[in-house]
Amino acid sequence: MKILRRGSIAAAGLLLLAASVAPAGAAQDDNDRMLYEARGTDSAQRTAIARSGADIWGTSDGVTTFSASAALAKSLQAKGIDVERVGDVEDLLAARNPDMATSADEFPAGDEGYHTYGELTEVLQRADSEHGDIASLSSAGSSYQGRALHLMKISDNVAQDEDEPEVLFTCNQHAREHLTTEMCLRIVERFTDEYGTDPTVTELVNTREIYVIPSVNPDGSEYDIEGGRYKGWRKNRQGYYGTDLNRNWGYKWGCCGGSSGSPYSDTYRGTSAFSAPETRAVASFVESRVVGGSQQIKAHIDFHTYSELVLWPYGYTYSDTTDTMSREEARRFQEVGRKLAASNGYTPQQSSDLYITDGSVNDWMWAEHGILSLTFEMYPASGGGIGGFYPPDERIEPETRRNDEAVDILLTEAGAQP
Template sequence: MRTTRRTLTAAAGLLLLFAATVPASAQPPERGVYEISAGAQERVARAGVDVLGVRDGTLTVVASPAEVASLRAEGLDLRPVGDVDRVLAERNPDRRAAPGDFPAGDEGYHTYAEVTAELRQAAQDHGDVTALSSVGESFEGRALHLVKISDHVERDEAEPEVLFTCNQHAREHLTTEMCLHIVQRFTDSYGHDPVVTQFVDSREIYVIPTVNPDGAEYDIAGGRYQGWRKNRQGEGTDLNRNWGHRWGCCGGSSGHEGSETYRGTAAFSAPETKAVADFVDSRVVGGTQQITGHIDFHSYSELVLWPYGHTTDDVGEGMTPDQAQRLRSVGEEMAAANGYTPQQSSDLYVTDGDINDWMWGRHRILSFTFEMYPADGPGLDGFYPPDEQIRPQTERNDAAVDILLREAGADRA
């Protein structure tokens, strides 16, 4: 019998208790959770703190004592919500899982070894439409799996290509399940579901289920959640600040290695981002980029985001008003399908060196980020929804995925 874990509601109550018992004047914990009122997004982004989520203008962040002192010196009101290590201690069950597995009660999530096994099984069972390879290796030497799904999978056909990437941030395990669901849906249902069959016959679908396998494995080390975000290179690089378009330009990342939004020593200094970028670059055939649509899955907040992230202007450099409107229109249609909130990425807060800006800025790919379930959370626990949510929250995006596949075949704006 699976041990039932405490609910998010219970965790929320725990954090509210912390908020009531930890005065702002107390010594901040080493990793404190704080709420900051609306209007502070730019200053918070520049500080390099870990933004857990934004809801109705209120930011929930994790900050060190030095970061807390710096932000308060700027006049920001940081309301203590909890202590990360205490929250994780409460979140992790007393009964330890087997080393390398998810915490007891969350075994429905897939470890790297289990992801690998699932992908190999899909390629074996559906070899007529499925090919498994990799785009390269992670810092610690794990293969960055790449699945191709197409009716003539062994050939490079003149068909629109679509890429789905997941798990750039280590603790966002629900996103890996999203990419696995895409693989399973477009292989198991091929020849049975007419919508799936039509897309597999007319598109080349690529899926990278985990861009950050090292960080994801570290996050469940010892069968207990660690709250880890970055890769495992040195003190860790935030992979979604390491992409080459306007890298480090605009106060949307940190140059401090200990920061949760550390952008690395240079664009693509992380082997994971370089490997994925090299693959995307390789899809330029005869001077034309074959990948025309892309979704990068994250958690949490239930948002559909589109470029640009590095500027609050609706139309940035290299983007016409018509192109900006197309990004918005597709994003809004997908959000209507899955019930997320649509917005330009920088409306949340400014980021530079992110994957969507690079995909569009370099290749004019219709590129979006989906921030998955939950819509909001009590802080860090929002990254760890119960495994009972895997199926409903991945299936929830089926229609939105189909919209992108449809749009990938449309004429480029």
């Protein structure tokens, strides 16, 4: 059984893609935000794009899509990166959702199949009410603006803390990645509605304790659809510019050029590790699962969009092995990652093969707690542009169902000896 590797979390507690005007002193004007593609990129070039302050949206087959100012794109061209302009971000956003929602707090017209925070809450409460014998709704804590970070536990003896492998699924760290919330909702509904009728579901619920946090960033998610139109917002709503939650985790925070210290950047890591209340709350929940010196959560997936990738630690270094990742442990990540990818058609790779990141959830989960933690970058694989973050709601069912087998595989692997 994997034991806790480190002590407790540190005590420390985008430039806007929207059309609003930034305060004086902002690094660049939002109206200068353009969408670009860089072709033939390798990991080093993608890291250079990320470190420049550009906001990488997705990558596939060497084509990296990112948003940046014209001046920044020109500087990347000067470094030998093949950059081609796709269009103005604001124009592309307007074209993606020309019709506003009928209500200011709903998804744009045509995308009503996605769940707002209020609708998400209702679905989770209904699952708790209708399946109270196997499902229990609570909260991991609160967001910056005070919204509950819903936490659903699913197990056959849900009121008991059984000696069973625990698995955590988290979604929506990045606000605009709404498809991920739907992924977590599918996990909740599948493992409650199909319990007792589907043999695989029943066996896993009977032998595991499953935890699901469908929205780690509810404030940002609600802001992204505020006014009935998408804004392309990534971060939380802490302060004017927000913090990138997936650069705010405590392991190797800000170490390696894989995040930004500028509040204007989409990868702003915050003032300190766990300075965002959302990451601090989820980390505290994970730490609460250390029982008798042993971490009960054995496996974890953090869902993102887009690029159709399965990623494993580490993101902060290109090295496969470190003082906290032995050759055998790295091999297990590779084997499990490839097995997961074979089930859904994604591409498996180490996180840093995409580009260097630091302060990420997967790195922290593994280094601090020995949790088999991976990231899924969901649909689409490429050519997403604006639509990569905002696929039509008709894609919700097939793209979430696509990961059913992968979810089952991870739940099974959680019971395997490391």
